[in-house]
Amino acid sequence: MGQTTIPAVVRAAAAKFGSAEALVDGPLRLGFADLLERVQTVARAFAARGVQPGDRVAITLPNTHHWVLTALGALYAGATLVPVNTRFTAAETVDLLVRSRAKALVVAADFLGTDRHAAIVATGAQLPDTVVRVPLEQPHHAVEGTLSWDEFLAEAGRVPLADAEARADAVQPGDVSDILFTSGTTGRSKGVLSAHRQVVDVAEAWADCGRVTADDRYLVINPFFHSFGYKAGIVVGLLTGATIVPQAVFDVRAALDLIERERISVLPGAPTIFQSLLREPRRDVSSLRLAVTGAADVPAALVRRMRAELGFEIVLTAYGLTEAVVVTMCRPGDDAELVAKTSGRAxxxxxxGIHGSPGEVVVRGPNVMLGYLDDAEATAKAVDEDGWLHTGDVGELDAAGNLTLTGRLKDMYICGGFNVYPAEVEHALNELGGVRDVAVVGVPDERLGEVGKAFVVGDGLTDADVVAFCRERLANYKTPRFVAFVDELPRNASGKVLKRLLSKETK
Structure with missing residues (x-):
């Protein structure tokens, strides 16, 4: 396509796809030409509020049309996007606003029964110059020092369209498009800087692997504040002409309603989403074509069931991280075992590459992040002198270049002098009937140093069943010594299990 900035992609989509549906959010249905017009309005509103090219605009909203319009409008105005995890506390959100020096904040007034704006105000922190409160669940009520969504849009009247177009024209491929803060499963989150050209390149590659076209309708459950929902979601829709249908909160029955009513064909998500769909009574899901999953271990049995029972023609696994977005993907035609056991090819x-022993996954290329926000030391630690990004993941490459992840450096534990990677044990346990979800952590042991403890979500199983199953398939030192049955595993918004919380439970 050759468009190397996000404003250029928005314009090209309007020219190419016109009145075809770009975005469906409840009763709102926007064509690509309509979307461009709305994006221009938001860009003019930001300009009217004094947001300059390079300024940072923070968004803390769930997956709604407001997120899409705010993000694209900010980028169109030459600003840099700072998506904020909606699960963050007010204190964590303020930390990001301060560190990014945000000039504007667009925030959900009410989401899941909480007034996000009020909670941030209660911290006593100084807020950005412009604060837009978006009511999602309750009628709007005026709050001093803030604008409602409609009041914000009305500001656009003070700035001519030509000014917004000049801003969009001035955006360069190498300009910073966004600062995505890492999910912070360990320690303080870091702000990852990406360029416009990188966002577009990665989205194009993802769309190409999934063979996404203008005939597709894409249900986006992955949060927009995460690179998967934003870059492999919104931007993929713009590049391909696929219709984006966001879901603010995953609800399995509401998702099935959307699949049926909107004839959804593309549905990426964590494995737990597909397991949830499979547990529901059958509905008309005949429109489903492409599933992309990852973020956790994927059992081959799940891949086969997704094809057989949910009707997916293509099920792909992928591997990515905020610092590089999407690094590897399977390809259409790969068999269920390959899709389950590997994350595909570059x-x-x-x-x-695989670096040293025990074998850290390293990646290099034009789409590795520009660096971490205001942290040269952490950047140098993550990206070496030869340009290799050290991921902290441990893995292996086969002769065809397929990557198999075996664990995280930080998750590894040593049992009786042997390295144990929990992902390998989890992969085995996912094949045990009755197991719906599982995570393994190392716990202290006087004799062996550390031993495994398996946290299992499942039905009709005993500790002995779990241990016996592992003993048949794994070396003795890899077999968990302890088993705990839980209702669910703690996960962050991108589907990763928060093992530090599980580790706390074992102390």
């Missing part, structure tokens, strides 16, 4: 111009 994409988006990446080289993938």
């Amino acid at each position: 994409t988006a111009g990446f080289e993938v």
Whole structure:
């Protein structure tokens, strides 16, 4: 396509796809030409509020049309986007606003029964110059020092369209498009800087692997504040002409309603989403074509059931991280075992290598992040002198270049002198009937140093069943010594299990 900035992609989509549906959010249905017009209005509103090119605009909203319009409008105005995890506390959100020096904040007034804006105000922190409160669940009520969504849009009247177009024209491929803060499963989150060209390149590669076209309708459950929902979601829709249908909160029955009513064909998500769909009574899901999953171990049995029972023609696994977005993907035609056991082959111009022992996954290429926000030391630690990004993941490459992840450096524990990677044990346990979800952590042991403890979500199983199953399939030192049955595993918004919380439970 050759468009190397996000404003250029928005314009090209309007020219190419016109009145075809771009975005469906409840009763709101926008064509690509309509979307461009709305994006221009938001860009003019930001300009009217004094947001300059390079200024940072923070968004803390769930997956709604407001997120899409705010993000694209800010980028169109030459600003840099700072998506905020909606699960963050007010204190964590303020930390990001301060560190990013945000000039504007668009915030959900009410989401899941909480007034996000009021909670942030209660911290006593100084807020950005412009604060837009978006009511999602309750009628709007005026709050001093803030604008409602409609009041914000009305500001656009003070700035001519030509000014917004000049802003969009001035955006360069190498300009910073966004600062995505890492999910912070360990320690303080870091702000990852990406350029416009990188966002577009990665989205194009993802769309190409999934063969996404203008005939597709894409249900976006992955949060927009995460690179998967934003870059492999919104931007993929713009590049391909696929219709984006966001879901603010995952609800399995509401998702099935949307699949049926909107004839959804593309549905990426964590494995737990597909397991949830499979547990529901059958509905008309005949429109489903493409599933992309990852973020956790994927059992081959799940891949086969997704094809057989949910009707997916293509099920792909992928591997990515905020610092590089999507690094590897399977390809259409890969068999269920390959899709389950590997994360596919390099994409988006990446080289993938295995560094040292125990074998850290390293990646290099034009789409590795520009660096961490205001943290040269952490950047130098993550990206070495030869340009290799050290991921902290442990893995292996086969002869065809397929990547198999075996664990995280930080998750590894040593049992009786042997390295144990929990992902390998989890992969085995996912094949045990009755197991719906599982996570393994190392716990202290006087004799062996550390031993495994398995946290299992499942039905009709005993500790002995779990241990016996592992003993048949794994070396003795890899077999968990302890088993705990839980209702669910703690996960962050991108589907990763928060093992530090599980580790706390074992102390």
